[in-house]
Amino acid sequence: MPINNGQKVLIIADNKAGRRKLYFFTIDARQSYSTFLGNIQGKEILGKDYGETIKLDKGILYLIEPSLYDKIMYDLKRKSQVIYPKDSGYITSLSGIRKGMKVLEAGIGSGFLTIEIAKHVCPDGKVYAYDIRDDMIEIAKKNLEKANFLDCIIINKKDIREGIDEENFDAAFLDMADPWNALNKIHKSIKISAPVVIFVPTVNQIEKLLSNIDDKYVIQEISELIKREWEPRKEALRPSVRTIGHTGFIILLRVLK
Structure with missing residues (x-):
C-alpha cells in the first residue's frame, strides 16, 4: 500500500x-x-x-x-516522566494480566503504561485509571485514542488515596509519588493473591514503602531493568556506547486477606 x-x-x-x-x-x-x-x-x-x-x-x-512500540517511543505526546516499554513490558508480564481482566491504575500520566496494560486486557477487559490532574488526563486521552485503546479505559479524576468505588480488580498498578498512602484504601477492592505492581524512581521511596506495608500485603519482588544495545557491525560486533540505565524500581506486592 x-x-x-x-x-x-x-x-x-x-x-x-x-x-x-x-x-x-x-x-x-x-x-x-x-x-x-x-x-x-x-x-x-x-x-x-x-x-x-x-x-x-x-x-x-x-x-x-x-509498530505500536515505535509510536510509543517516537510519536506520542508526554507531559510528565513516562514509563517506557523497557519497564512497562516487564511490569505487565510480571503482573500476569490477560484478556478480559479488570485492572486498576493510579497515576495515568501521559498514558504510556495504560497502553501497555490495555494491550493485554482489551477489548474484553477494562482499565480503571485514576489521576488528579486535568492536563495529564487530556494528554492520556489523546495518546490512548492514537493507540486505539480509549474505548476500554475508564478514566476517573479522583485522588485514589481517598478511596475508590469499584471492586473485584484482578490487578493494580501504582505509578505515583507516595503509593504507600493508597495501599490501605484499595485493599478491599483487589482480589486476594492479586498482584499490585508499583513503580518508583528512588531508593528513598522504596524505603518508605517498606516501612508502611502492613499485613495486608507481602512483597514478592523488587527489581530494576538495564537495557544495553549493540552495534550491528558484521566485522566488529560490540555493545553500543549508549545504555539505558536506571529509570525506576519495580515492586511486586501480592494481596493478603
Missing part, C-alpha cells in the same frame, strides 16, 4: 559501516526531512510502499511501517 500524505513512517538510516539512526516522520510532500545521511524530500517518499528503500550517496533509508 503506497505511503500517502499524513502517514507516519519509521526510517532506519544505515551508512553500511555499522552506524544506524532511527527517524520518525509524518510525511508531507512539501517538507524536507533531515537524516545523518543527508536530506530527503517528502515527495520522494510519497507513493513508495512500506518495506522499500531509498538509496542516498552515503547510505540507505529503509521505509518501515511504525
Whole structure:
C-alpha cells in the first residue's frame, strides 16, 4: 500500500559501516526531512510502499511501517516522566494480566503504561485509571485514542488515596509519588493473591514503602531493568556506547486477606 500524505513512517538510516539512526516522520510532500545521511524530500517518499528503500550517496533509508512500540517511543505526546516499554513490558508480564481482566491504575500520566496494560486486557477487559490532574488526563486521552485503546479505559479524576468505588480488580498498578498512602484504601477492592505492581524512581521511596506495608500485603519482588544495545557491525560486533540505565524500581506486592 503506497505511503500517502499524513502517514507516519519509521526510517532506519544505515551508512553500511555499522552506524544506524532511527527517524520518525509524518510525511508531507512539501517538507524536507533531515537524516545523518543527508536530506530527503517528502515527495520522494510519497507513493513508495512500506518495506522499500531509498538509496542516498552515503547510505540507505529503509521505509518501515511504525509498530505500536515505535509510536510509543517516537510519536506520542508526554507531559510528565513516562514509563517506557523497557519497564512497562516487564511490569505487565510480571503482573500476569490477560484478556478480559479488570485492572486498576493510579497515576495515568501521559498514558504510556495504560497502553501497555490495555494491550493485554482489551477489548474484553477494562482499565480503571485514576489521576488528579486535568492536563495529564487530556494528554492520556489523546495518546490512548492514537493507540486505539480509549474505548476500554475508564478514566476517573479522583485522588485514589481517598478511596475508590469499584471492586473485584484482578490487578493494580501504582505509578505515583507516595503509593504507600493508597495501599490501605484499595485493599478491599483487589482480589486476594492479586498482584499490585508499583513503580518508583528512588531508593528513598522504596524505603518508605517498606516501612508502611502492613499485613495486608507481602512483597514478592523488587527489581530494576538495564537495557544495553549493540552495534550491528558484521566485522566488529560490540555493545553500543549508549545504555539505558536506571529509570525506576519495580515492586511486586501480592494481596493478603
